[in-house]
Amino acid sequence: MxxxxxxxxxxxxxxxxxxxxxxxxxxxxxxxxxxxxxxxVLMAFQQYDIFAGIWDSRWVGWTNFRLFFNAPEFFNVLRNTIAISFLKLLISFPAPIILALMLNEIRNMAFKRIIQTVSYLPYFLSWVIVSGFVVSLLSVDNGTVNILLAKLDLIERPINFLSIPEYFWSILVSVNVWKEVGFASIVYLAAIAGVDPTLYEAASIDGASRFKQMYLVTLPCITPVIIIFMILAIGGILSAGFEDILLLASNPILREYSDVIDTYVYRVGIQNSRFSYATAVGLFKSIISVVLLLIANRVARRAGVSLW
Known part of the structure; x- marks a missing residue:
């Protein structure tokens, strides 16, 4: 046989x-x-010499890492990075899910397509254009926001929003949500489209309202997709942003609240030609991100959904 x-x-x-x-x-x-x-990444353990190259530069061990940990800006940069990333995770992550659920409930297809198009468009604008738009919107001279607040008698004189450090996090996160929410909702709309229609019929027969169908049918069915994107978001929690912060926080006054790891690497490491120091800071960020990714994936695996 x-x-x-x-x-x-x-x-x-x-x-x-x-x-x-x-x-x-x-x-x-x-x-x-x-x-x-x-x-x-070998540069992180060297005193890199651009003329000698990586293999012939002098080895200094953990010196660059100690310089970063002992830098006066260390705790401020780490605080800003974690705070901005956490706010983006808290607000920007659920926003496309909510938008997808709301779009799924629209029965007028023409209106639905208009809303989708309007929400997708900002994603295709570069951060240079978006930052210019935001600066004009919040401008002291003829800025739309200041004009509106003055018309409503909420302020007596214009506010220079982009010169007040305490306002920066709110402005940054709001602009990120506006720019990214539409395009990010595409994945969740695709996941919702794959839900078995008979589940909605059964829920409707049982007397479930549209809201209960959304809560009891749609959300559980797309939970695996949400968990996977949550794992990726947690893994990138130290990537608070670069282009958006660099362009919106051009005023040095905002540095106390705007300086994150990526902008710090660019400002201190690249602009000052401290390439080994910049590599060490970037490697520190990457290691922490990998550890967070592994932890998030391990926790998600207990729920039956994971990346590997």
Missing amino acids: KINSKPTRRSLFMKQWDLQSMVLPGIIFVFVFSYIPMYG
Whole structure:
């Protein structure tokens, strides 16, 4: 009697050679631009000399890391990074989910398409354009916000919003939500579209209202997608932003509340040509992000959903 042997990976690959070849360009791209440059992290343990190169620069061990931990800006930069990331996670993460749920309840398709288009458009604007728009909107001279507040008798004189450090976090998070919420909702709309319609019919027969159907049917069905994106968001919690903060916080007065790890690396490490120091700070951020990603994935695995 002939016993069917388990197919080998080689045989499975040959059966799927057409599908595997479609993945190959992506693998090459990631290898060339993500893995090959990783040898550059050696700079974090060196006093890098641009003329000597990485392999001939002087090794200094953990000196660059100690300089960062003992820097007077360390706790302020870490506080701003965690605070801004937490606010973005708290507000920006659920915003596209709520928008997707609301769009799913719209039955007028023409109106639904208009709302989708309007909410998607800001995503395709560069941060240079968005920052210019925000600066004009909040301007002291003929800024729309100041004019509106004055018309409502809420202020007596214009407020220079982008010169008040305490306002910066609110402005930054609000602009991020406005710019990203529409495009981010596409994934959740696609997940909602895959929900079995018979579940809604059964819930309707049982007397569930539209809101209860959303709460008892839609949300549980898209929970795996939400958890996966939550894991990725937690892994990137130290990536508070770069372009948005750099462009909106051009005023040095805001640095107390706007300086995060990415902008600190650019300002202190790159602009001052302290390449080894910048690499050490970036490596510190990457290690913490990986640890957070592993922890979030392990916790999510207990709920039956994880990245691996």
